Amino acid sequence: MSNEQWQVLKDIAERLNGETELQPMLQGVLQQLLPLTGLTTGWIFLIDERGKHTLTASVNLPPALEKTGCDALKRGGCWCVDRFKNGTLHKATNLIHCKRIEEAIQDNECEVDDIVDHATVPLQAGGERFGILNVASPGKTDLSKEELALLESVALQIGSAIKRVQLTAQEKEVALVAERNRLARDLHDSVNQLLFSMNLTAKAGSMMQDVEQSKDAFGTIQHLAQEAIHEMRSLIWQLRPKGLEQGIVQAITTYADLISLPVKVKQDGVADIPSPIEERLWRISQEALNNAKKHADADKVWITIQKERDSVTFTIEDNGIGFDMSALDSLPTVGLSGMKERIEEAGGSFELESAIGRGTTIQATIPF
Template sequence: MAIDEIKHSSDLHILKNIAELLNEETDLSQMMKGVIKKLLQITGFTTGWIFFIDEEDKSHTLAAAENLPAALTYCQCQPMKKGSCWCVDKLQNGRLKKASNIMECKRIEEATINELGETNGITHHATVPLQSGKEVFGLLNVASPNKKEFSSRELALLESVAFQIGSAIKRVKLTKKEQEMALVQERNRLARDLHDSVNQLLFSLTLTARGGEAMTNDKDIKETFSMIGELSQSALTEMRALIWQLRPKGLEIGLLEAIKGYGEMLGLQVSTQLNGVLCLPSKLEEALWRIGQEALNNCKKHSGQDCVHMALDASEKEINLEISDDGCGFDFDEEKGLFSLGLQSMKERTENLNGTFKIISRLGEGTKIKVVLPY
């Protein structure tokens, strides 16, 4: 068999292995870790990493890495997570359209200057964009010790692999979007069903209790009907709150108005203040909406007050949300952690978006919740 035929057969074998791995995996994080590991195993390159590029702010994140030298794994891979580099800059400037040799790795160079650890002889790497059609998702980089240049065959192979990865990323993203749409549709269906059935039954029960109370002069019976009416009214309020959580109304006219409307539905008087212009990504808007809901639920249940103040402050890089009341407050010890599932949920939503969550509260001095999210 001719050498060219052997190389061609080897490349097809590599692409087949990569395709099988990508088709089996549905989790994006695990997919990237698996594909970089498999690529190195079957190509002979020693080191590889993948950067994802955010569509909105063009920032990059380290999606997966395999066999990085100590200089790049310093302090939990900080040299890979912070700062710019030539390959990312070229991609963002539209100058990286296909697999290319990068003359030197800027991250390795800076790590060497700062004496962060061994580089294992790596100075250069090949880089190729991960894309599907016109959509660009990130970068695939590979390297080997003392290797300063990649052949045209190696670059062509990496380009084919990157195309496979880009197509797989597109498939996973589309699947996730379909699942999110299906979830929204299911929430809307449940909200309609609850409104049309249980909500109406509770409303009817409230009216029946009032009628029964008015029709009798017996004190005990009146008290019974009154208690039934109060319980059904309370259940009706809870049901309306649940329907709001399933299908929030008002987000189309603004986040603050939506949260304010939810508070009024709970019987709260919500004053609002907005500084800056808001045009939030959907994931941030959804998180702030859910955090606001939970905060108002806590105010209603625990503060003993009906007045709540909410402030939203938007800057170029972050969004600040503050919700406060002048209620009874509580003794909060940050070192002991959060004792409420609602508070824990708000904190987790915030930290999942790389934000900060803070509670300020003292007995008799009210409670303030502060959320800061970058965007």
Template sequence: MVPEQHSDVVLLKEIAELLNEETNLERMLNGAIDKLLQNSNFETAWIFFIDENGKHQLVAEAHLPDALAERECRHLKKGGCWCVKRYHDGDLEKASNIIACQRIENAKAANGKIGSISHHATVPLQSGQEKFGLLNIAAADTVRFSKDELALLESVAFQIGSAIKRIVLVKQEQELALVKERNRLARDLHDSVNQLLFSVTLTARGGIEMAEDDAVKSTFRDIQHLSQEALNEMRALIWQLRPKGLESGLLDAIRSYGEMLGLSMDTKVAGVIQLPSRTEETLFRIAQEALNNIRKHADVSSAQLYVTVTSTDVLMVIKDEGRGFAQGHGMIPSIGIQSIRDRAQAEGGTADWSSGIGKGTEILVRIPY
């Protein structure tokens, strides 16, 4: 018994070292379960992150049998199961043997190549009172794991939960630092370049009044027009760095940004908007890009905003009745559309659009939360 205890201690030490050194969440989780499987009787493992609505996400897996691994782990990614339900209901507090696994049964029925795996054990990943998801492990010809094996599993899960919390806190700190830097840049631009451009605009206006020669007047008008355009661009850039008004709500922020660009906004909402701050900022940035495109290319002074919120995702539609564009004709810069699509995909969502010459443009964004 002593050598086995020593082996568990060494394993926990090696896992702790890996978790402390790694800063990438995905690599950390996969590395931890790989090391667990290499130095224990466990043969396969997978990790679910589970949100407050009970929606699970497969974030790590190792040494899965063919039936569970086929078609990008579809049996692990889709559908429900007892362990996820127990976790969401608050009935799963420690490592437990799962009597029957619906996912394993479904995989076996669909594929058959499950080997000798029929059951698994599960343990919640948490740090203090904050829970993140589940660690599931299985082994061939094993219906129940021993108390010692479950105790080892709990120790590993505790280490992983603490490491997840550390990475989450580091990420939050980095995001806070990024916000502070954006605010600093916005202040600097407002206090320096923005004021200089405003001064150029006033000077050009004075030049128009003072000049007697028509050619000189025309030159001053061009300077005034260009400096005013640059001033508008600068104000839009400052808004993008520091979205004023977002603290008052997503719709107010988008409406204010549109009005700053000279666009009147017609807004309609379905559902209650209570979104995570990250989702709100993503939608706001997408709306900024779309409204910038309308101001520059649509040749209209108004736009429509529609937001529909369900229990799982939010749909945002931004529409104008402007000139529209045909695919490949460059009426809307591809970089703008690509930016919208990239932001949506970064949050697991989608972005699409429809347009035609003289028919306006409609951008549709769907993001889960």
């Protein structure tokens, strides 16, 4: 191996050790790797534990694969993904016929740039499997043992880097939760105690004064302080929701009790919802309950959470005043807009139905 090739391998290792985001890391490594191997085209699939593959990086794809946002690579199955999913892809596999390119040729789609075969290398580390690296070149039908060994070596480094990035993301999430809990404690120890003292002072003052106007003023102070304490407790609970550790249903019912809103929750299969999805559902539930209480003037709410194989559907219905959807150009409250944004950020769908005097129903489906 030449000094130049060694330098490229060194640069790849440095990138893998330095990056903290998966997509730019994998895209950059792929761009560096192809010239080193003499190949021209490559793409990387990350494959989750349910077998769903995601196109995470690609370089110099032929038009047939790049067409319509790389749809040919994103949809359907193929030999390499199927072998990864059934656990039979353990090492680099020499150039094989690409099913996706075959289908593109059969459909008389765009040019394939004389690329019909690709090599496949699993991305794995320490017994964990993350995805596959596919590489190809026009007219190339075979790779040497040395070339396959080089690809396996780089793929092993990529697998280790993916694991490192995942662990870093988990650490950030833990740190975020810790910071949220710290903020909740600070709010309780400082602002909440101050407001409580204000309430006691105002109450004592109203009992001591004889002048009617002074009593009214102290009464107002007391009322405002009580409202502030209520709002602050609600905020603290949102930052550190007691009950979420027991699941989303417990968190929803506890928060509904806190804001004095009767709610019935029906759930199916939510015990094993991934934690990030569960927290997103919790935030959506908060906004929905607050919206029903403050804007819909509802006194009853029904919530249904249904888990499917790769998604969860959340439905909330209230008996509030409702509104005329045909008369609106946008969502009527900030809370509804916030819910829609949270759902769409997660790649989900948001549906809203309402009519004056007939309440409001919101349905959200979030994939995972």
